[in-house]
Amino acid sequence: MKKIVILGGGTGGTVVANILARKISREAEITLVNNSPQHIYQPGFLYLALGEILDESKITREEEKLLDRKIRLVIDNAVKIDVQNRMVILSSGKQLEYDYLVISTGSRIVPEEVQGYEASYHFYSLDGARRLYEALERFREGVIAVGIGGIPYKCPPAPAEFCCLLDYYFTKRGIRNKVEIHYLSPLPRTFPHEAVAEAITKMMEKKGIHWHPMFNIESIDPEKKIVNSLEGESLKFDLLVMVPPHRGAEVIEASGLGVDGGWVPVDKHTLQYKDYSEVYAIGDATNLPVSKSGAAAHFEAKIVADRISSEIMGDEPRAMYDGRVLCFCDAGFRKAIYMDFNYERPPKKPRFSYLWYLGKQMVNKFYWSLILKGIV
Amino acid sequence: MSSGGIKIDKVVDARGSHCPGPLMELIKAIKNSEVGQVVAVYSTDSGSKTDIPLWVKKAGHELIGVYERDGYTEFVVKKTR
Numbered sequence: 133m134k135k136i137v138i139l140g141g142g143t144g145g146t147v148v149a150n151i152l153a154r155k156i157s158r159e160a161e162i163t164l165v166n167n168s169p170q171h172i173y174q175p176g177f178l179y180l181a182l183g184e185i186l187d188e189s190k191i192t193r194e195e196e197k198l199l200d201r202k203i204r205l206v207i208d209n210a211v212k213i214d215v216q217n218r219m220v221i222l223s224s225g226k227q228l229e230y231d232y233l234v235i236s237t238g239s240r241i242v243p244e245e246v247q248g249y250e251a252s253y254h255f256y257s258l259d260g261a262r263r264l265y266e267a268l269e270r271f272r273e274g275v276i277a278v279g280i281g282g283i284p285y286k287c288p289p290a291p292a293e294f295c296c297l298l299d300y301y302f303t304k305r306g307i308r309n310k311v312e313i314h315y316l317s318p319l320p321r322t323f324p325h326e327a328v329a330e331a332i333t334k335m336m337e338k339k340g341i342h343w344h345p346m347f348n349i350e351s352i353d354p355e356k357k358i359v360n361s362l363e364g365e366s367l368k369f370d371l372l373v374m375v376p377p378h379r380g381a382e383v384i385e386a387s388g389l390g391v392d393g394g395w396v397p398v399d400k401h402t403l404q405y406k407d408y409s410e411v412y413a414i415g416d417a418t419n420l421p422v423s424k425s426g427a428a429a430h431f432e433a434k435i436v437a438d439r440i441s442s443e444i445m446g447d448e449p450r451a452m453y454d455g456r457v458l459c460f461c462d463a464g465f466r467k468a469i470y471m472d473f474n475y476e477r478p479p480k481k482p483r484f485s486y487l488w489y490l491g492k493q494m495v496n497k498f499y500w501s502l503i504l505k506g507i508v
Numbered sequence: 509m510s511s512g513g514i515k516i517d518k519v520v521d522a523r524g525s526h527c528p529g530p531l532m533e534l535i536k537a538i539k540n541s542e543v544g545q546v547v548a549v550y551s552t553d554s555g556s557k558t559d560i561p562l563w564v565k566k567a568g569h570e571l572i573g574v575y576e577r578d579g580y581t582e583f584v585v586k587k588t589r
């Protein structure tokens with residue numbers, strides 16, 4: 133029996149484990165380690181912050197119930213990965229040996245890396261979303277700024293999407309005319325890709341959202357309520373929503389596997405770590421130049437499951453990741469855009485439509501069944 | 509590694525990146541570098557030719573060169589502050 137260890141039971145880890153269990157549970161023992169018994173659907177943080185979901189249990193499930201029964205789930209924290217000796221050490225002191233390792237430990241947020249961060253809010257954790265919800269409910273008038281405190285961060289369109297949803301939120305409350313929404317874009321445009329940026333900029337202008345080019349948050353003055361950019365500009369705010377800086381999981385840094393903030397360097401097609409062909413990393417944990425998204429984690433998980441199962445069955449591992457990411461962005465008022473791109477094919481100029489809004493609702497709904505089970 | 513005789517401290521291969529895109533990759537690399545270090549970023553994104561020089565200027569760094577390579581463009585940037 134080959135031993136496969138998967139570290140991290142978020143989107144990528146759960147998909148990889150479920151596909152492997154279907155394909156090769158007779159030939160391999162599959163162990164998934166997650167440091168929490170709960171699985172959280174992170175895109176739900178946006179809805180929680182805006183009061184569209186009030187019940188947190190709508191976006192959480194027991195990980196155990198999401199996994200094929202042939203998978204052994206270990207709830208523990210991995211503290212060290214020893215790639216030389218093919219072993220993982222857990223907080224409890226337990227050691228897990230492996231023939232194949234899949235690192236899917238995602239990212240962690242480190243707001244404290246920005247001076248004055250205490251004066252900001254965010255929607256990048258359950259707690260954060262809860263606090264932001266309360267602050268928004270109290271908000272009656274003034275300037276809300278939405279910006280980015282560090283690169284890379286999960287779901288690059290999320291802050292622009294959040295601005296559009298704020299416009300919808302305050303319109304529904306009947307006080308949109310008393311609130312100024314400012315989007316602090318880290319780039320000279322509203323979105324990395326030109327064709328998409330054009331559509332988002334038009335949408336923001338139509339909604340009266342002010343946007344500031346090349347404003348990467350460097351520090352915050354909590355007393356004066358001023359946010360400063362590393363490009364040398366400042367803005368006064370009444371409420372600041374800052375996407376916190378992200379780093380790779382602590383275990384990656386502690387094991388010396390990460391670069392530039394704890395991201396695992398992998399081959400952009402095979403997803404293998406350096407010369408260790410038995411070690412893979414997927415999802416937010418990698419240093420790939422693709423967006424840190426559930427969609428990328430999901431597509432990468434399918435590739436890795438295919439490669440490992442082929443090899444165990446005695447075939448050449450042939451599956452290659454093509455850089456595919458797809459994403460739906462909600463613009464409020466039941467309109468959304470859809471993008472689908474890969475390393476070779478850039479996104480097309482998107483259209484805002486009700487159809488894509490429904491698409492996003494379908495993803496939210498079928499995440500737990502079709503996506504996590506690796507059926508789609 | 510060197511490019512036009514300049515020593516490159518870090519290479520960022522952002523070819524095929526449409527989101528987050530080469531400029532975000534460059535901003536991340538510059539943040540993680542020391543003052544005086546040189547970063548090269550490879551891009552296949554047509555937007556990079558305008559947005560990378562714009563950001564480098566605004567952020568007060570130095571664009572050492574832009575080189576057309578085989579199927580991609582290389583931007584060499586020095587962190588100056």
Ligand SMILES: Cc1cc2nc3c(=O)[nH]c(=O)nc-3n(C[C@H](O)[C@H](O)[C@H](O)COP(=O)(O)OP(=O)(O)OC[C@H]3O[C@@H](n4cnc5c(N)ncnc54)[C@H](O)[C@@H]3O)c2cc1C
Binds near residue numbers: 143145236290
């Ligand atoms: C507000 C918001 C909106 C988003 N919207 C979208 C969207 O619309 N579309 C989209 O595709 N993506 C979206 N995302 C991004 C998406 O949620 C993530 O990119 C995705 O979850 C990444 O999957 P992953 O498996 O790499 O990491 P995660 O899902 O984060 O899972 C990592 C897991 O590893 C565990 N772990 C970490 N360290 C250890 C350790 N040492 N030992 C054991 N376990 C460990 C964690 O507890 C976690 O369960 C959004 C994210 C946010 C925050």
